[in-house]
Amino acid sequence: MPRSVNHVASRARRKRLMELSKGYFGRRKNVWTVAKNAVEKGLVYSYRDRRNKKRTFRALWIARINAGARLNGMSYSVFMGKVKAAGIELNRKVLADLAMNNPEAFKAIVEKVK
Secondary structure, X not given: OOOOOOHHHHHHHHHHHHHHOOOOOHHHHOOHHHHHHHHHHHHHHHHHHHHHHHHHHHHHHHHHHHHHHHHXXXXXXXXXXXXXXXXXXXXXXXXXXXXXXXXXXXXXHHHHHO
């Protein structure tokens, strides 16, 4: 009895992976073995960086709040401590946005917690 090979499934599997490699440079977009490795690595990076993005944005917000607080004569850690003690429930994202785009409102918050 001849060997049965499911070409439909294997072709579909390769096609799906080659679709993911569209836009890559050189052999990474059209040579199966190179494209497979590139796509797998890219998926690993995307999984990892969905978590790293949260850390990066938190660091950015902290830097912006620190800059805004120092313009008003206070360090970041002292400012955040006083914000918590005053019961102001604004998160770092909102505080950073205020410090960057609405310095008057941020200054009002600083004056309130002083």
